[in-house]
Every structure is written in C-alpha cells, then in structure tokens.
Amino acid sequence: MYVCLCNGFTDRQVRTLAATAQGSVACVYRALGVRPQCGKCVPIVKGIVREHSGGAASAGLAESGSST
Numbered sequence: 745m746y747v748c749l750c751n752g753f754t755d756r757q758v759r760t761l762a763a764t765a766q767g768s769v770a771c772v773y774r775a776l777g778v779r780p781q782c783g784k785c786v787p788i789v790k791g792i793v794r795e796h797s798g799g800a801a802s803a804g805l806a807e808s809g810s811s812t
C-alpha cells in the first residue's frame with residue numbers, strides 16, 4: 745500500500761528501512777532519497793518506525809535524536 749503519494753513509496757519499503765532506521769523517521773526519508781512534501785505520510789511513517797523501534801519513537805526519543 746502506498747503511504748506517500750507525493751513521493752510514491754509503500755509501507756513495505758518503509759518497513760524494510762524501519763528495521764535499520766534506529767527509530768528515526770528522518771532516516772527513512774533519507775534512505776528513500778526523498779523529503780516529506782505535504783507531510784500527510786509522516787504520521788504513518790512514524791507509526792511504522794515506532795513498531796520497529798520498540799516504542800522509542802513514541803517516547804519522543806527518535807525525533808529528538810534524529811540529527812545524530
């Protein structure tokens with residue numbers, strides 16, 4: 745299923761990358777070579793990353809540590 749219509753990537757792609765993204769939503773976009781445009785997909789990507797990071801993103805750790 746497409747999660748981002750602006751950039752045309754799927755939940756499967758996000759899940760694959762989320763396993764190595766270390767809880768960072770920004771890492772997923774970077775790995776895909778895209779940037780959020782309208783931003784509607786960001787909560788979905790964040791949710792998938794959260795599933796793969798054991799809840800670190802829900803604690804805000806992923807966002808605050810995204811630049812590291």
Ligand code: FES
Nearest residue numbers: 748750781782785
């Ligand atoms: Fe992903 Fe618009 S749907 S940036």
